[in-house]
Amino acid sequence: xxxxxxxxxxxxxxxxxxxxxxxxxxxxxxxxxxxxxxxxxxxxxxxxxxxxxxxxxxxxxxxxxxxxxxxxxxxxxxxxxxxxxxxxxxxxxxxxxxxxxxxxxxxxxxxxxxxxxxxxxxxxxxxxxxxxxxxxxxxxxxxxxxxxxxxxxxxxxxxxxxxxxxxxxx
Numbered sequence: 001x002x003x004x005x006x007x008x009x010x011x012x013x014x015x016x017x018x019x020x021x022x023x024x025x026x027x028x029x030x031x032x033x034x035x036x037x038x039x040x041x042x043x044x045x046x047x048x049x050x051x052x053x054x055x056x057x058x059x060x061x062x063x064x065x066x067x068x069x070x071x072x073x074x075x076x077x078x079x080x081x082x083x084x085x086x087x088x089x090x091x092x093x094x095x096x097x098x099x100x101x102x103x104x105x106x107x108x109x110x111x112x113x114x115x116x117x118x119x120x121x122x123x124x125x126x127x128x129x130x131x132x133x134x135x136x137x138x139x140x141x142x143x144x145x146x147x148x149x150x151x152x153x154x155x156x157x158x159x160x161x162x163x164x165x166x167x168x169x170x
Contacts, residue, residue: 004120004147008090009051011152013044026051027069027091030059033077064094066132067101074104081111090118090146093126093133100132105139114141118155122147 012024016038023035037050109115126133137143
């Protein structure tokens, strides 16, 4: 997961100049906003160092807790979600056998235009062991396996197809 986390932070860094209202959050067992770490002119290495040293992403024991992270996100930022908001979650949905608390993801989805989940694991591994993917997927507009550049490219192509779009430059 660490490699995918670094990759998604790089993806966020690359997208930030193209979306004026893009906000970024990092989480382990709680969540913190890291948007300012990826500001204009900031190199990725500096941003990554700040995320790992300054972001408050560990609350209890440093093991993934999507449920607590989602509840914390909604409590802090839920009122800022609008029908123009697209939420993209990147992660494997492995919750260390903790309660998924997926009802709050439904609240996030209800407040936003779209809720997209990008999962770096093969779909065959979803809902095995401590994966709570089906709990979360039930609330998502779309869920994508994204573990290769080709899969990421396919996801991006879907975003740029004519017709209703999940993302737009706002």
